[in-house]
Amino acid sequence: xxxxxxxxxxxxxxxxxxxxxxxxxxxxxxxxxxxxxxxxxxxxxxxxxxxxxxxxxxxxxxxxxxxxxxxxxxxxxxxxxxxxxxxxxxxxxxxxxxxxxxxxxxxxxxxxxxxxxxxxxxxxxxxxxxxxxxxxxxxxxxxxxxxxxxxxxxxxxxxxxxxxxxxxxxxxxxxxxxxxxxxxxxxxxxxxxxxxxxxxxxxxxxxxxxxxxxxxxxxxxxxxxxxxxxxxxxxxxxxxxxxxxxxxxxxxxxxxxxxxxxxxxxxxxxxxxxxxxxxxxxxxxxxxxxxxxxxxxxxxxxxx
Amino acid sequence: xxxxxxxxxxxxxxxxxxxxxxxxxxxxxxxxxxxxxxxxxxxxxxxxxxxxxxxxxxxxxxxxxxxxxxxxxxxxxxxxxxxxxxxxxxxxxxxxxxxxxxxxxxxxxxxxxxxxxxxxxxxxxxxxxxxxxxxxxxxxxxxxxxxxxxxxxxxxxxxxxxxxxxxxxxxxxxxxxxxxxxxxxxxxxxxxxxxxxxxxxxxxxxxxxxxxxxxxxxxxxxxxxxxxxxxxxxxxxxxxxxxxxxxxxxxxxxxxxxxxxxxxxxxxxxxxxxxxxxxxxxxxxxxxxxxxxxxxxxxxxxxxxxxxxxxxxxxxxxxxxxxxxxxxxxxxxxxxxx
Amino acid sequence: xxxxxxxxxxxxxxxxxxxxxxxxxxxxxxxxxxxxxxxxxxxxxxxxxxxxxxxxxxxxxxxxxxxxxxxxxxxxxxxxxxxxxxxxxxxxxxxxxxxxxxxxxxxxxxxxxxxxxxxxxxxxxxxxxxxxxxxxxxxxxxxxxxxxxxxxxxxxxxxxxxxxxxxxxxxxxxxxxxxxxxxxxxxxxxxxxxxxxxxxxxxxxxxxxxxxxxxxxxxxxxxxxxxxxxxxxxxxxxxxxxxxxxxxxxxxxxxxxxxxxxxxxxxxxxxxxxxxxxxxxxxxxxxxxxxxxxxxxxxxxxxxxxxxxxxxxxxxxxxxxx
Numbered sequence: 001x002x003x004x005x006x007x008x009x010x011x012x013x014x015x016x017x018x019x020x021x022x023x024x025x026x027x028x029x030x031x032x033x034x035x036x037x038x039x040x041x042x043x044x045x046x047x048x049x050x051x052x053x054x055x056x057x058x059x060x061x062x063x064x065x066x067x068x069x070x071x072x073x074x075x076x077x078x079x080x081x082x083x084x085x086x087x088x089x090x091x092x093x094x095x096x097x098x099x100x101x102x103x104x105x106x107x108x109x110x111x112x113x114x115x116x117x118x119x120x121x122x123x124x125x126x127x128x129x130x131x132x133x134x135x136x137x138x139x140x141x142x143x144x145x146x147x148x149x150x151x152x153x154x155x156x157x158x159x160x161x162x163x164x165x166x167x168x169x170x171x172x173x174x175x176x177x178x179x180x181x182x183x184x185x186x187x188x189x190x191x192x193x194x195x196x197x198x199x200x201x202x203x204x205x206x207x208x209x210x211x212x213x214x215x216x217x218x219x220x221x222x223x224x225x226x227x228x229x230x231x232x233x234x235x236x237x238x239x240x241x242x243x244x245x246x247x248x249x250x251x252x253x254x255x256x257x258x259x260x261x262x263x264x265x266x267x268x269x270x271x272x273x274x275x276x277x278x279x280x281x282x283x284x285x286x287x288x289x290x291x292x293x294x295x296x297x298x299x300x301x302x303x304x
Numbered sequence: 305x306x307x308x309x310x311x312x313x314x315x316x317x318x319x320x321x322x323x324x325x326x327x328x329x330x331x332x333x334x335x336x337x338x339x340x341x342x343x344x345x346x347x348x349x350x351x352x353x354x355x356x357x358x359x360x361x362x363x364x365x366x367x368x369x370x371x372x373x374x375x376x377x378x379x380x381x382x383x384x385x386x387x388x389x390x391x392x393x394x395x396x397x398x399x400x401x402x403x404x405x406x407x408x409x410x411x412x413x414x415x416x417x418x419x420x421x422x423x424x425x426x427x428x429x430x431x432x433x434x435x436x437x438x439x440x441x442x443x444x445x446x447x448x449x450x451x452x453x454x455x456x457x458x459x460x461x462x463x464x465x466x467x468x469x470x471x472x473x474x475x476x477x478x479x480x481x482x483x484x485x486x487x488x489x490x491x492x493x494x495x496x497x498x499x500x501x502x503x504x505x506x507x508x509x510x511x512x513x514x515x516x517x518x519x520x521x522x523x524x525x526x527x528x529x530x531x532x533x534x535x536x537x538x539x540x541x542x543x544x545x546x547x548x549x550x551x552x553x554x555x556x557x558x559x560x561x562x563x564x565x566x567x568x569x570x571x572x573x574x575x576x577x578x579x580x581x582x583x584x585x586x587x588x589x590x591x592x593x594x595x596x597x598x599x600x601x602x603x604x605x606x607x608x609x610x611x612x613x614x615x616x617x618x619x620x621x622x623x624x625x626x627x628x629x630x631x632x633x634x635x636x637x638x639x640x641x642x
Numbered sequence: 643x644x645x646x647x648x649x650x651x652x653x654x655x656x657x658x659x660x661x662x663x664x665x666x667x668x669x670x671x672x673x674x675x676x677x678x679x680x681x682x683x684x685x686x687x688x689x690x691x692x693x694x695x696x697x698x699x700x701x702x703x704x705x706x707x708x709x710x711x712x713x714x715x716x717x718x719x720x721x722x723x724x725x726x727x728x729x730x731x732x733x734x735x736x737x738x739x740x741x742x743x744x745x746x747x748x749x750x751x752x753x754x755x756x757x758x759x760x761x762x763x764x765x766x767x768x769x770x771x772x773x774x775x776x777x778x779x780x781x782x783x784x785x786x787x788x789x790x791x792x793x794x795x796x797x798x799x800x801x802x803x804x805x806x807x808x809x810x811x812x813x814x815x816x817x818x819x820x821x822x823x824x825x826x827x828x829x830x831x832x833x834x835x836x837x838x839x840x841x842x843x844x845x846x847x848x849x850x851x852x853x854x855x856x857x858x859x860x861x862x863x864x865x866x867x868x869x870x871x872x873x874x875x876x877x878x879x880x881x882x883x884x885x886x887x888x889x890x891x892x893x894x895x896x897x898x899x900x901x902x903x904x905x906x907x908x909x910x911x912x913x914x915x916x917x918x919x920x921x922x923x924x925x926x927x928x929x930x931x932x933x934x935x936x937x938x939x940x941x942x943x944x945x946x947x948x949x950x951x952x953x954x955x956x957x958x959x960x961x962x963x964x
Contacts, residue, residue: 015411018456191405195471198364199419199478200392202385209418213409351826463916493684494853494897495932498912505908520826523856523899527910550901564831565901566860575831579796 029295036291039284046281050098061092062248072260072267082269084253085260093248094273100249101281104165105231111169112226113176117219120180125188125207135181142174150233154242161244168233176222183215217296224289228282235278250274311481311514313363313395314339317372317620319538320358328584332358334538335372337623342481342514345504347525347546349561350535353580359535360484360518364397393423396475398468400487405471406459412470413455416442419478438477445511446473447503465496472503482514483507489524501528522565526550531625534558537591538583539620544627554629556598589614590632598633607636645711646815646847647673647696647733652708654691654700663921665691667871668708670947673847675814678838680858680879681851682894683868686917689851692868693819696849697729712815730761733815734808736801738823743804744792750803751788754778757810777806780843781836798829802836809840815847816840822857834861855891856898859883867891870918870928873947877954887956889935927959935960 030036049056060066069083076082081090123134150171157163187193188211196206237243238251239258257263257270320333333355340346340363350356361367363374365381365388374381381391396419399405406415416439420426426435433441443451446469459467468488475483485504489497505528507513517529525532525546532550533543534557542555553559563571576595581587587594593613596604604610609632621628629635654666666688673679683689694700695710698717710717712728720728737743745753754774758765765773775785781802792800801821808816818837822830838861841848852858858865862879867888875888886892896911915932918924924931930940939959947957 015456018411190407191399192407194366195397195399195405195474196418197366198392198397199474200389200422201418205422209410210407214407351828465916493917494855495684495893495913496916498897498910499914500912501910502912505910522827522901524910526901526903527899527906528908547907561827562901564827566854566856566898573831575835576828577832579798579826579829 026295030291033291033294035287039287039291042280042284043288046098046102046277046284049095050102053095053099057089057092057095059096061089062096064088072262072265072270074267075269081273082267084256084270085262090253090269090273093253094250094277097248097250097253097274098277100161100244100247101231101234101251101278104161104168104234104249105227105281105285107165108168108172108230108234109223109227111165112173112230113219113223115169116173116176117180117215119173120177121184121207121211121215123177124181124184125203125211138174138177138181141171142178146171146233147236150237151240151242154237159242159244161247164234164237164243167237168230172226172229172233176219176226179218179222180215183218184211187211187214218293221289221293221296224285224292228285228289231278231285232282250278310342311377311394312339312341312375313482313514313516314375314378314623315359315363315372316375316623318359318362318369318374319371320355320362320367321370324584330583331538331586332583333362333369334583334586335620336535336538336540337620338363338533338540338543339623340482340514340516343508343512344530345508345515345517345528347529347532348516348518348535349520349522349525349532351520351561351580353537353583354535355538355583356518356535357486360486360516363516364395364484365391389423393478394480395482395484396478396480398472398475398483398485398488400490406467408459411456411458412443412462413439415459415470416474416477419474423478425478439473442473442477443470445476445507446470447499447506448473463496464492465499468492468496468500469503472500472507476507476511480513482516484516484518486518487520488517490519490521497524498527504528522550522562534561537580537586539591539618539630541592541621541630542628543621543623545625548627554627554634555592555631556596556633557592560597589616590618590630592631604633607633607640609633609636645672646675646677646713647671647849648709648711649692649695650709650711652692652695652706652710654688654695655705655707656701657703657705661921662705664871664923665704665920666695669866669868669871669873671849671866671873671876673815673849675847676841676845677864678841678848678850678862680862680865681849681868682853682855682858682865684853684894684917686920687868688871688920689868690819693735693817693849693851696815696817697733697735698725699735730757731811732813733817734811734813736804736808736816736818736821738820744800746792749789749791750795751778754788754803754807754810757807761811773810774806777809778803780809780840781806782832796829798825798832801825801829801833805833805836805840809844812844813846815849817849817851819851820853821850823853830857837861854898855883855894867894870923871920872928872957874929874958875954875956876947877952877956881954887950887954887961888929888958889933889960890929891956893934927957 064086069079069087069089071085071087073079073083079089081094084090084093119134119138123131123138150167153167154163157167193206193210196210234249235251235254238249239255241255243249243252253274254271262270315336315338318333318336319331322330322332336359348356348359358367362369365374376391376394417435420435420438426438429438440451443454448454448466448469489500492500501524504515508515519525529546531544532546533540536557542549542558549558550562553562560574560576563574574597578595590613593599598604599610599613604613612632618630621630649669649671652666652669653664656663656665669692681689681692691700695706696717700706706718712732717728751774754777755770758770758773774788778785778787783799783802795803822833825833834857837848840846850858850862859879864877865879865882866873867875867882869890875882875886875891882891883895886895893911893913899906913932918928926941926943927945930936933940943959945957945959947955949955949963950961951963
């Protein structure tokens with residue numbers, strides 16, 4: 001019967017329509033959060049700068065041998081944010097640092113989210129001894145002081161960009177895992193899961209079709225908060241000299257500034273800009289995360 | 305659908321126990337025989353704590369029995385993934401609480417198609433119908449016409465009655481032979497309730513389905529059930545054809561339960577004290593004896609069975625036809641008449 | 643007979659962003675001391691909103707017109723002090739879902755005694771304790787239960803504690819909103835038994851709100867059946883249940899089968915369709931789209947509640963005064 005296939009086609013189109021409606025509804029709610037909107041604007045700005053870095057500030061500005069400025073020159077019309085101890089423009093460093101900081105933050109978050117979601121889902125859904133063991137592992141990671149563990153791992157793995165990403169990703173998942181585990185535990189008890197079981201759904205179907213779609217919004221909101229933490233961690237590790245020595249990040253800039261005594265010499269332009277950037281980006285991610293949480297979590301929304 | 309003749313789902317000596325963490329064992333279902341065949345509607349009636357929902361879950365293979373077994377056409381239920389898979393196609397569940405039994409993020413179409421996709425029924429359909437056609441057919445059988453209009457609705461956009469029909473459609477999409485309906489109408493408004501019950505009757509008529517309705521509502525049983533089984537504290541205490549059990553109840557518990565149904569005027573209400581005891585502490589002898597009005601007013605004493613009531617446990621009632629009562633007093637009266 | 647409670651043409655409209663939503667439209671009702679009056683209806687018919695206006699508990703977004711008179715005084719316009727006195731000692735409410743209305747970390751005795759202590763601060767501890775014990779016994783619980791925490795009680799026992807709390811300041815009217823919903827039949831019977839005893843022993847008035855017409859028929863003297871914000875039938879309880887005038891009351895009554903009635907075997911009675919959305923009420927009689935007896939004029943004329951010449955009244959064009 002051709003009418004049925006037509007129905008199906010139009011059904012798909014309608015489903016797309018409905019999804020679009022849901023998105024625009026969510027966007028409207030998000031827009032009503034002024035702080036989230038500001039955060040989003042700031043982040044977009046940083047992202048654009050990071051992506052366009054090669055165009056805005058040519059890469060040779062990073063090379064010590066091709067440095068054109070003097071040592072620790074204060075801001076001037078030529079060097080808007082002054083120069084560092086090797087004569088490079090701080091603005092150029094800042095722009096290229098945004099690339100590294102954002103990349104490390106996002107990549108580490110992806111790793112952290114994947115690990116956290118997998119462990120949270122399995123320990124929440126399966127329960128039993130496997131779930132108990134995973135839960136203990138999560139708790140174990142949670143109580144180990146985070147920074148020493150990251151330092152030890154960074155030292156053992158060696159100083160490279162990829163290692164920094166791995167170190168941050170592998171140490172920052174327990175919070176996500178606990179959150180997702182809790183959410184999974186409540187959804188597992190919903191009647192519609194029982195219904196799915198009786199329809200003959202195995203664990204993978206139940207997780208894919210019922211649990212994951214219902215925990216994803218939380219994962220999503222949590223992601224932005226994790227990015228903030230990851231960027232902060234990258235800064236910390238780089239400041240402690242554990243970052244990739246071949247690349248400039250905001251953390252390594254702060255490290256350099258500290259080691260040449262920028263504070264005592266009063267070269268504020270070397271310290272303040274990277275510091276402000278870290279704060280701004282972290283704050284923006286947090287603001288967006290909070291707004292997203294309210295958009296995607298109907299319970300918080302109703303409480304307002 | 306019923307070309308193989310009748311199909312019978314049976315519980316034999318079924319017991320289900322729950323163990324709290326280091327706590328006492330709760331005997332939620334404590335020895336039950338029950339059967340349900342295609343073409344009949346059986347009501348499983350009891351108060352909360354009677355074990356009726358646990359029994360229904362066990363019949364669906366969702367609980368592992370501590371003793372006894374579940375049989376489908378005489379074959380013990382296989383607990384392998386494969387065995388359960390073919391079992392699920394024949395026995396389906398309709399849950400209570402429409403708001404919570406549908407995934408709020410799934411459209412009506414997705415919810416009804418779920419079973420079809422899981423079992424790839426589309427490829428095995430004898431008439432070569434597409435998935436959308438199967439979904440539409442299931443929705444129309446559940447009385448939602450025209451079905452296409454509802455395909456893309458979300459549960460929160462439906463009325464309670466419609467949600468309950470979608471749940472029934474989701475089960476019907478599997479073309480099952482038996483349905484287990486757990487309180488299918490308890491959360492619905494009275495005027496909607498009748499429509500859903502009429503649908504169940506209609507499905508029995510047109511598709512030859514067998515339905516086990518789990519309920520606390522004796523009026524519902526009178527409305528649609530051929531047979532009725534009354535549960536108390538993990539056991540069936542009285543079972544038989546609905547007319548006989550409800551018009552001439554024998555067990556003191558059934559009599560009390562019936563007497564407090566508001567719309568029955570001709571019976572003097574017997575309000576029992578207290579509530580159904582905790583299944584971790586099932587009384588010895590007849591499990592109903594601490595609350596039994598017949599023991600309290602001396603009727604059991606007069607018949608000489610009061611000691612039995614307190615000490616001698618009763619047999620498990622047989623499944624199937626006939627009116628059976630699990631009570632020392634009724635047994636004594638019957639044997640004296642003979 | 644002077645009335646304890648009198649509702650005179652009460653309407654409640656919720657003012658929302660999407661426009662005004664009429665929840666209750668012109669309800670008149672009265673309760674005398676020692677009388678049990680029932681309000682029946684399905685979810686969304688406005689019965690709980692009516693109950694809320696009696697103690698002025700409706701949400702701020704609700705606009706109330708008409709008069710709600712308690713012992714001759716208008717509850718909706720009375721001063722705050724008078725309203726407080728009314729809520730304490732004049733009329734009290736029993737809600738459904740007693741688990742959420744009780745404080746989980748306080749013994750039930752303390753919760754029952756709270757209004758007594760506030761109301762009569764001079765009363766000695768000993769006297770308060772005695773009074774709590776009496777109240778518990780009145781609702782069929784042993785005195786010692788005062789020392790229990792809510793989670794140690796069963797659903798039926800908690801509901802009785804709620805009733806005891808409602809009785810604490812010796813009210814003259816009790817408004818019970820679905821007091822037995824979610825309780826088992828036997829426990830429901832126990833709670834209804836307690837309520838019945840209170841009315842005859844203490845001579846209080848009881849306004850009972852329920853979706854279950856059969857329960858009301860058993861307990862009440864008079865019943866008002868509501869549909870889409872209006873009273874569509876009003877009369878003596880047994881008459882309304884056994885021989886309803888309005889087609890909706892008839893359908894509602896039929897959906898509670900009489901066990902033993904051969905006509906109800908394999909014939910569950912229901913109504914097609916769903917109750918109307920209060921924001922988009924049908925024209926004419928709100929019930930006409932679902933009415934099995936509708937005829938030409940039903941979608942044009944909105945019938946008033948009118949007497950059939952006896953103690954009964956119905957809002958249906960088919961009901962003629964005798």
